[in-house]
Amino acid sequence: MSFEIEHAKWMKWHLSRRRGERKDALMRGHGYGNQMFVEKIWWSLMGHFVGLHPEYEVNDWRGRSYFLDFMWNVGGNRFAFEIMDYGSHGKDRSKYRLDLNRGLFLQSQQYQVIAISFDEMKENPSFIEAILRNMLAPYLASATKQNAMVSRTFCKIERQLMRFAIRHNRIIRPPEAARELELHKQTIIKYCRMLVQKDRLRPVPAGATGKIYRYEYLGSIQSPDLL
Numbered sequence: 001m002s003f004e005i006e007h008a009k010w011m012k013w014h015l016s017r018r019r020g021e022r023k024d025a026l027m028r029g030h031g032y033g034n035q036m037f038v039e040k041i042w043w044s045l046m047g048h049f050v051g052l053h054p055e056y057e058v059n060d061w062r063g064r065s066y067f068l069d070f071m072w073n074v075g076g077n078r079f080a081f082e083i084m085d086y087g088s089h090g091k092d093r094s095k096y097r098l099d100l101n102r103g104l105f106l107q108s109q110q111y112q113v114i115a116i117s118f119d120e121m122k123e124n125p126s127f128i129e130a131i132l133r134n135m136l137a138p139y140l141a142s143a144t145k146q147n148a149m150v151s152r153t154f155c156k157i158e159r160q161l162m163r164f165a166i167r168h169n170r171i172i173r174p175p176e177a178a179r180e181l182e183l184h185k186q187t188i189i190k191y192c193r194m195l196v197q198k199d200r201l202r203p204v205p206a207g208a209t210g211k212i213y214r215y216e217y218l219g220s221i222q223s224p225d226l227l
Contacts, residue, residue: 002199002218003043007035010049022057025067029055033083033118034069040125041116042070045133047220056080061105071111074139080111085118153198157183157191162200162226165217172201172215 011030018026034054042052056071058080070081082103103113114135121128154162160181165172174188181188192215195201201215219226 002202003039005199006049007038007043010052011054014054022055025057026055029067029069033085033121036118036121037070037081037083037116041121041129041132044125044220045129045136058106060102066102068106077139078111079136080106080113082113082115083118083121084115154200155191157181157187158195158198158200159226161188161191161195162217162219165201165215166221166226170217171204172217173213 011026014026015023038049038052038054042049046052051073053071053073055067055069057065057067058071059065068080069083072079072081080103082099084099103115106113114132116128161172161177164177164180168176172188172192174185174192177183177188178185192201192203196203196215200217200219202218203212204214204216205211206213
């Protein structure tokens with residue numbers, strides 16, 4: 001599905017399972033910077049939200065609760081992602097010191113803490129994505145297994161078409177796909193329509209007639225749906 005649909009479902013699922021301060025923290029905390037992270041970085045990298053928890057509550061060394069921006073649980077490994085902007089973390093020396101102490105404490109509790117500069121993410125998201133891809137590469141296979149039920153809902157031809165779209169700037173033109181995949185054009189159209197129903201493709205109307213000559217791929221280029 002598209003990012004907007006999956007993000008809305010993911011947030012609805014978490015909100016429905018929270019009460020009181022935990023729910024308020026999610027509604028307050030999942031703001032501009034955090035939404036930028038899940039759209040520009042996480043969705044592009046993963047193509048799903050399996051195991052990712054927004055505004056995740058933990059206790060510090062004093063027993064006081066606070067909320068991580070994100071916690072990702074994959075194969076028993078816990079990653080804490082914190083989106084750091086200068087205004088909220090850098091001007092107050094006491095808060096800066098507390099943030100660093102919390103990071104150290106989390107690492108002592110077997111969390112892998114990853115702090116991400118909001119400014120860098122905003123101005124150079126490809127750099128952040130590349131670094132995270134390298135850091136998380138050993139764990140992506142486990143993440144794929146966690147999401148196996150989703151990926152198995154796509155047949156071989158559907159996965160071939162999604163990979164074809166990625167090779168062709170996210171666009172599928174049935175005659176071209178038919179030649180490359182050695183399938184009949186009507187077969188390509190049939191499976192393109194099936195992928196539209198599964199929210200992986202979007203039909204692109206042409207001109208005033210609105211006739212469909214091509215389809216646009218909506219998923220991530222790293223999605224486990226492609227495997």
